[in-house]
Amino acid sequence: xxxxxxxxxxxxxxxxxxxxxxxxxxxxxxxxxxxxxxxxxxxxxxxxxxxxxxxxxxxxxxxxxxxxxxxxxxxxxxxxxxxxxxxxxxxxxxxxxxxxxxxxxxxxxxxxxxxxxxxxxxxxxxxxxxxxxxxxxxxxxxxxxxxxxxxxxxxxxxxxxxxxxxxxxxxxxxxxxxxxxxxxxxxxxxxxxxxxxxxxxxxxxxxxxxxxxxxxxxxxxxxxxxxxxxxxxxxxxxxxxxxxxxxxxxxxxxxxxxxxxxxxxxxxxxxxxxxxxxxxxxxxxxxxxxxxxxxxxxxxxxxxxxxxxxxxxxxxxxxxxxxxxxxxxxxxxxxxxxxxxxxxxxxxxxxxxxxxxxxxxxxxxxxxxxxxxxxxxxxxxxxxxxxxxxxxxxxxxxxxxxxxxxxxxxxxxxxxxxxxxxxxxxxxxxxxxxxxxxxxxxxxxxxxxxxxxxxxxxxxxxxxxxxxxxxxxxxxxxxxxxxxxxxxxxxxxxxxxxxxxxxxxxxxxxxxxxxxxxxxxxxxxxxxxxxxxxxxxxxxxxxxxxxxxxxxxxxxxxxxxxxxxxxxxxxxxxxxxxxxxxxxxxxxxxxxxxxxxxxxxxxxxxxxxxxxxxxxxxxxxxxxxxxxxxxxxxxxxxxxxxxxxxxxxxxxxxxxxxxxxxxxxxxxxxxxxxxxxxxxxxxxxxxxxxxxxxxxxxxxxxxxxxxxxxxxxxxxxxxxxxxxxxxxxxxxxxxxxxxxxxxxxxxxx
Amino acid sequence: xxxxxxxxxxxxxxxxxxxxxxxxxxxxxxxxxxxxxxxxxxxxxxxxxxxxxxxxxxxxxxxxxxxxxxxxxxxxxxxxxxxxxxxxxxxxxxxxxxxxxxxxxxxxxxxxxxxxxxxxxxxxxxxxxxxxxxxxxxxxxxxxxxxxxxxx
Ligand code: FES
Ligand code: FES
Numbered sequence: 001x002x003x004x005x006x007x008x009x010x011x012x013x014x015x016x017x018x019x020x021x022x023x024x025x026x027x028x029x030x031x032x033x034x035x036x037x038x039x040x041x042x043x044x045x046x047x048x049x050x051x052x053x054x055x056x057x058x059x060x061x062x063x064x065x066x067x068x069x070x071x072x073x074x075x076x077x078x079x080x081x082x083x084x085x086x087x088x089x090x091x092x093x094x095x096x097x098x099x100x101x102x103x104x105x106x107x108x109x110x111x112x113x114x115x116x117x118x119x120x121x122x123x124x125x126x127x128x129x130x131x132x133x134x135x136x137x138x139x140x141x142x143x144x145x146x147x148x149x150x151x152x153x154x155x156x157x158x159x160x161x162x163x164x165x166x167x168x169x170x171x172x173x174x175x176x177x178x179x180x181x182x183x184x185x186x187x188x189x190x191x192x193x194x195x196x197x198x199x200x201x202x203x204x205x206x207x208x209x210x211x212x213x214x215x216x217x218x219x220x221x222x223x224x225x226x227x228x229x230x231x232x233x234x235x236x237x238x239x240x241x242x243x244x245x246x247x248x249x250x251x252x253x254x255x256x257x258x259x260x261x262x263x264x265x266x267x268x269x270x271x272x273x274x275x276x277x278x279x280x281x282x283x284x285x286x287x288x289x290x291x292x293x294x295x296x297x298x299x300x301x302x303x304x305x306x307x308x309x310x311x312x313x314x315x316x317x318x319x320x321x322x323x324x325x326x327x328x329x330x331x332x333x334x335x336x337x338x339x340x341x342x343x344x345x346x347x348x349x350x351x352x353x354x355x356x357x358x359x360x361x362x363x364x365x366x367x368x369x370x371x372x373x374x375x376x377x378x379x380x381x382x383x384x385x386x387x388x389x390x391x392x393x394x395x396x397x398x399x400x401x402x403x404x405x406x407x408x409x410x411x412x413x414x415x416x417x418x419x420x421x422x423x424x425x426x427x428x429x430x431x432x433x434x435x436x437x438x439x440x441x442x443x444x445x446x447x448x449x450x451x452x453x454x455x456x457x458x459x460x461x462x463x464x465x466x467x468x469x470x471x472x473x474x475x476x477x478x479x480x481x482x483x484x485x486x487x488x489x490x491x492x493x494x495x496x497x498x499x500x501x502x503x504x505x506x507x508x509x510x511x512x513x514x515x516x517x518x519x520x521x522x523x524x525x526x527x528x529x530x531x532x533x534x535x536x537x538x539x540x541x542x543x544x545x546x547x548x549x550x551x552x553x554x555x556x557x558x559x560x561x562x563x564x565x566x567x568x569x570x571x572x573x574x575x576x577x578x579x580x581x582x583x584x585x586x587x588x589x590x591x592x593x594x595x596x597x598x599x600x601x602x603x604x605x606x607x608x609x610x611x612x613x614x615x616x617x618x619x620x621x622x623x624x625x626x627x628x629x630x631x632x633x634x635x636x637x638x639x640x641x642x643x644x645x646x647x648x649x650x651x652x653x654x655x656x657x658x659x660x661x662x663x664x665x666x667x668x669x670x671x672x673x674x675x676x677x678x679x680x681x682x683x684x685x686x687x688x689x690x691x692x693x694x695x696x697x698x699x700x701x702x703x704x705x706x707x708x709x710x711x712x713x714x715x716x717x718x719x720x721x722x723x724x725x726x727x728x729x730x731x732x733x734x735x736x737x738x739x740x741x742x743x744x745x746x747x748x749x
Numbered sequence: 750x751x752x753x754x755x756x757x758x759x760x761x762x763x764x765x766x767x768x769x770x771x772x773x774x775x776x777x778x779x780x781x782x783x784x785x786x787x788x789x790x791x792x793x794x795x796x797x798x799x800x801x802x803x804x805x806x807x808x809x810x811x812x813x814x815x816x817x818x819x820x821x822x823x824x825x826x827x828x829x830x831x832x833x834x835x836x837x838x839x840x841x842x843x844x845x846x847x848x849x850x851x852x853x854x855x856x857x858x859x860x861x862x863x864x865x866x867x868x869x870x871x872x873x874x875x876x877x878x879x880x881x882x883x884x885x886x887x888x889x890x891x892x893x894x895x896x897x898x899x900x901x
Contacts, residue, residue, distance in 0.1 A: 069846030215784020419849025659884030
């Protein structure tokens, strides 16, 4: 029990017509389901596409948002269980089927990015899952009422048992089959939040942990199919380049080798119907590549390494190093005002005498999820079946349709666990390359594995951001009278030039700075960029909160006080977060030279609306030896996401995201040589180990109690970075305007 | 090609593969035991950690041709080798996020506790050099300490 159901069964498809209510995910199909949808079917009764209850009371909740480590699936199940009032130990989760969603025209769709949706506590998704639970509960009551010939209103439901005052009892599983057929005249009202007994009150661990801890969880890399072969893939080292020549005969006689296949982007046939992909295909386009297919992966990998290949590197090779790219981005920025992000008042009217200037930069970084990219695909002339660890099955499904050219009804998808993602598994370029390889070797399941080196060199990297800031401080208050910012983004994909974490923050929306001009420009380059744990937000947070610190120093005001003044007219929770994190960090204590505390605050996803997003304040305490050895001694975070549904899951996300941000600031930088990414593995791209990790204290005391239950996985990645830089300034007086910090000289005397 | 017989989780297994095939891929591709993970292939991440003749090793660095007669324990066999308590604590303390590193973490932790039943913080820091991109280190440490019965 308490299990994550794994999709092992081969996937049968039917065009069974379903009743109208199913599209809402509320009522069930007429009669017992005859179609095993993706996940293994139990013998249970299906209450909707989302919920099935078996005779032994097992409740299976099928969730369209796949688990990536944040507990999204367990959270959706908690929502259902809250209203279903079932025994939590009988709940399991399974991956929802995108094919079912397609065939049934939206069984799983609710709200924003409707299939994927992202967030199990998002307003619409929360409401839907609660309603599904409530509806199933009332249908169970109605079934028991019919058996006992008593009014349903006299029946109570708790802990998977239905009870009547007469002493009669039935387990959910005993009436599930009848209940699943019942259509309620009216959907039941939801409990008020105040009456929740599970959400916000309990912190069950993720349902899939026993599988993980015993090695049984099936990640994409673990898919096993009869007759499966393995492929090692290499794409042109300079993104956008082409394959010039290769000599397959040099490796065809190596052990196990079956084929060498060339991937040519011109061979993407395109979707035969209008695709409903979540993000479009622009960030998943096929790249030129070559793959060796062999019986086993090791054989494929060795043969690929031995394969003579010549590339035409293309125009991207002109970038001799990353600094050349960054200089070009800065030069573009310096050519005068670019795209206006925000303009208020008139910056020329500022008269203050204290001027603050800073130029900040954050370089390329790689998501580096620990499971290397991979997908298994079986393509024939008229069908395709794909096993993948995508973050968004709706995107993945349509990429597979686009790359095979098959009608969507001919394509089946299976979700697996994923070993982290952080934005890298959202667009489907990994899956597209795998399908392209499998297409060239039809009739056999091909597991395509990107080596770690291939993952590093064929990333969809963090957008480098180079921002010039300028402020004029009021002579009396020390607060900015005017501020200008000019952001230089690098990368040609506009989807990843997001001003979130910057122009949406309250400093620029509360009216506290009367004169503003924020602009941005973008330098197109060959190096591909993508989503990196809150796209651009994590860079912007570093820039903005370092600059605010510099303004505070110039104004001669304590940097906590300064932020509190700037945020005085905004939601009180911002000030509460700052004060709590500061207090817990020991803010205001006299520290010896070489030690310091820095603070910063930011909000994701959208901060220009009050009572929105997750606000996180981080206070970082450091000690630095005169030789420049940095030790992060302690991190205190305080946050406001409204309310929390699973306190320990929230704590775990804040811990992990804070460490992620800390590593980004300290260590992460990819470099470029002649248009290609240099770093290929963790020996060249350090990730913190246990020994590097400071105590992280997560404080719940600044939660506002507002009714939203906002997402928590991204926001903590931002503020810890400037807080670290600000702590270093406080300790030794060196201002860091560029990450990673490990490359800075921190010695002092 | 070499034909090698070794014991995995107490069971004799005969493997016919290229002699330089790393134990990692022997386990995963030849024996179908996918609990042991590939993360880097260059001894950096520890996701591939198994016990070889009772010692934690990074299986991506151990070629098949040296393994005749070797005794290997993988995550699939850890519970039977006294690891059940650790695995239960991993659940209770909600340690894993994505979980991909955790087989390696558990194998490294079991090895540490065998050598040092009451490890200090410094012992844990020294022994646990596995990479977790999700940042579960504080919980891994807490679970090890709980298993050892030392103060958090
Ligand atoms: S795969 Fe062996 S240490 Fe990373
Ligand atoms: S839990 Fe994801 S890498 Fe450790």
